[in-house]
Amino acid sequence: GEDVEQSLFLSVREGDSSVINCTYTDSSSTYLYWYKQEPGAGLQLLTYIFSNMDMKQDQRLTVLLNKKDKHLSLRIADTQTGDSAIYFCAEIPSTGGGNKLTFGTGTQLKVEL
Amino acid sequence: EADIYQTPRYLVIGTGKKITLECSQTMGHDKMYWYQQDPGMELHLIHYSYGVNSTEKGDLSSESTVSRIRTEHFPLTLESARPSHTSQYLCASSVRYEQYFGPGTRLTVT
Numbered sequence: 001g002e003d004v005e006q007s008l009f010l011s012v013r014e015g016d017s018s019v020i021n022c023t024y025t026d027s028s029s030t031y032l033y034w035y036k037q038e039p040g041a042g043l044q045l046l047t048y049i050f051s052n053m054d055m056k057q058d059q060r061l062t063v064l065l066n067k068k069d070k071h072l073s074l075r076i077a078d079t080q081t082g083d084s085a086i087y088f089c090a091e092i093p094s095t096g097g098g099n100k101l102t103f104g105t106g107t108q109l110k111v112e113l
Numbered sequence: 114e115a116d117i118y119q120t121p122r123y124l125v126i127g128t129g130k131k132i133t134l135e136c137s138q139t140m141g142h143d144k145m146y147w148y149q150q151d152p153g154m155e156l157h158l159i160h161y162s163y164g165v166n167s168t169e170k171g172d173l174s175s176e177s178t179v180s181r182i183r184t185e186h187f188p189l190t191l192e193s194a195r196p197s198h199t200s201q202y203l204c205a206s207s208v209r210y211e212q213y214f215g216p217g218t219r220l221t222v223t
Binding site for chain 1: 117119144146154155156158161171172203205207210211212213214215216217219
């Protein structure tokens with residue numbers, strides 16, 4: 001079957017903006033998510049967007065959704081060293097019950113001074 | 114946000130041992146999940162539960178079993194651990210469309 005795809009690695013300089021991209025599989029997915037995982041830790045829910053929205057902003061985070069292309073992005077403004085982590089996008093496919101999430105492969109963000 | 118606890122955080126155990134990974138949440142969430150995270154970072158759902166006495170297998174086949182006798186408790190058991198079970202195991206619970214994760218248990222089977 002199709003996978004939720006992300007680029008594996010992104011490197012940015014401190015203070016720049018980061019954009020992490022994701023291509024998901026199900027055009028009928030109702031909710032799409034971004035999670036952050038720091039080394040040795042579980043996943044932290046950063047934000048999520050309902051499928052009838054194009055954009056959602058929460059402080060330094062901006063989520064953009066292009067349903068036609070099944071493309072989701074996370075922009076982090078003024079990226080800090082504390083933002084270094086792995087970022088996962090996830091969807092709830094329309095065929096799944098119980099709010100089961102399908103995750104992408106994760107993008108490792110490295111913030112350099 | 115949910116408080117989800119997993120114990121132990123780290124476990125090194127020999128082949129053939131029986132182990133139980135504990136997961137508890139304090140928010141009364143009905144839905145709970147177990148994921149396995151391999152070294153390549155991708156997460157795979159191995160078990161889930163809609164509520165007490167409800168358990169289902171996930172997308173990834175697993176030799177583990179789960180139980181849900183109480184709303185707040187969702188333990189995962191391996192009857193006979195093998196080196197192929199070495200992985201990180203993440204527990205989660207959800208309310209509405211928000212799913213929250215515990216800190217994980219890193220299991221190494223020697």
